[in-house]
Amino acid sequence: MKQIYAFENKNDYEKYQTITQEFSERLKEYQEILENEYELRDLPKGILWTSEELATDTFSNIPIPAYTNEDLIYMSPDPESWRRIFIEQLDGKNLPHIQRFYEEYTEDEMFIILAHELTHHSDLFLDEFEDERGEGIWFEEGMCFYLPRKIILSEKELSDITRVESELVEVFKTEYGNHSLEEFGHSTYQGSIPSIMFDYWRSYLAVKYLVETIAHNDIKTVFNEYHKWDQEGRTMSLSEYFNIDDLFN
Known part of the structure; x- marks a missing residue:
């Protein structure tokens, strides 16, 4: 580059x-x-x-x-x-x-x-750059934070940033948490810095939960399920498919 x-x-x-x-x-x-x-x-x-x-x-x-x-x-x-x-x-x-x-x-x-x-x-990732950013954007955004953090950071550093963003989600949940993960999209960037970052924090934490809790640290399994959701026609939202709609309630 x-x-x-x-x-x-x-x-x-x-x-x-x-x-x-x-x-x-x-x-x-x-x-x-x-x-x-x-x-x-x-x-x-x-x-x-x-x-x-x-x-x-x-x-x-x-x-x-x-x-x-x-x-x-x-x-x-x-x-x-x-x-x-x-x-x-x-x-x-x-x-x-x-x-x-x-x-x-x-x-x-x-x-x-x-x-x-x-x-x-x-x-x-399924969507190309020229595509309208729509379904499942939270997954790509969350994974784009999870992967570099998992690969680059030490366990302590990963734990520290996870703890910080978990606390921030709790702090701002009442103000900015009245919409689903699926609403991550272009309109996200029309808000304040805290409201924008709230969607990133949740997306990262959702992906981390999928990888480390549901897939037992197998990132490839999570990607396979993501592609399976697409191949089956996206008959439901990705958060429904992963059964995490209530993750932050």
């Missing part, structure tokens, strides 16, 4: 050069695992490194400065921007232990987000 830099001045390019090079090298190891085990066949043409402002106002109107299409992964390499976004997830609630977690692990969380975007390119 090419490394493409889109900054408004040379100083920004130089400021983030170290972290973009480090992330690019780290991503190669994860990419190799996806290619060998998870049907990553067609890579994006490159990673476009840019500022939060350009990512969210110029190249797209998505309020999170990391996303992908068939050709490019767009990513802000600015830890300060991401630290602010991570804290904004808390919506002003007094959760000092979670705030401290995000402050201390900002760069690791950033790298997981970059790996998340690459995971979307796996051929194991």
Whole structure:
């Protein structure tokens, strides 16, 4: 993949050069695992490194400065921007232990987000980039967080982020939990940062439950069931098929 830099001045390019090079090298190891085990066949043409402002106002109107299409992964390499976004997830609630977690692990969380975007390119997912994002999007989004976390993080790190996001789901359940997993889609990105991330937290936790509790840590079994749901004509929602409609009640 090419490394493409889109900054408004040379100083920004130089400021983030170290972290973009480090992330690019780290991503190669994860990419190799996806290619060998998870049907990553067609890579994006490159990673476009840019500022939060350009990512969210110029190249797209998505309020999170990391996303992908068939050709490019767009990513802000600015830890300060991401630290602010991570804290904004808390919506002003007094959760000092979670705030401290995000402050201390900002760069690791950033790298997981970059790996998340690459995971979307796996051929194991049913929908193509040009398709209207509809049924079962929660599964792809949740798996795109589960796989890099499971592969890259230590057991303690995985436990820590799972504990944080489980608590956040509980904290925000009353405000943002009055819709099903199946409603993850384009409208998700019209809300606030906490409401957007609520759908990601639930999706990750749902996939983790499917893999580790239902499938006894067999990721391939979960993917097989996902494909079976599609082959049988999608006669019910994916969450119904997996029998997890009440998982967060």
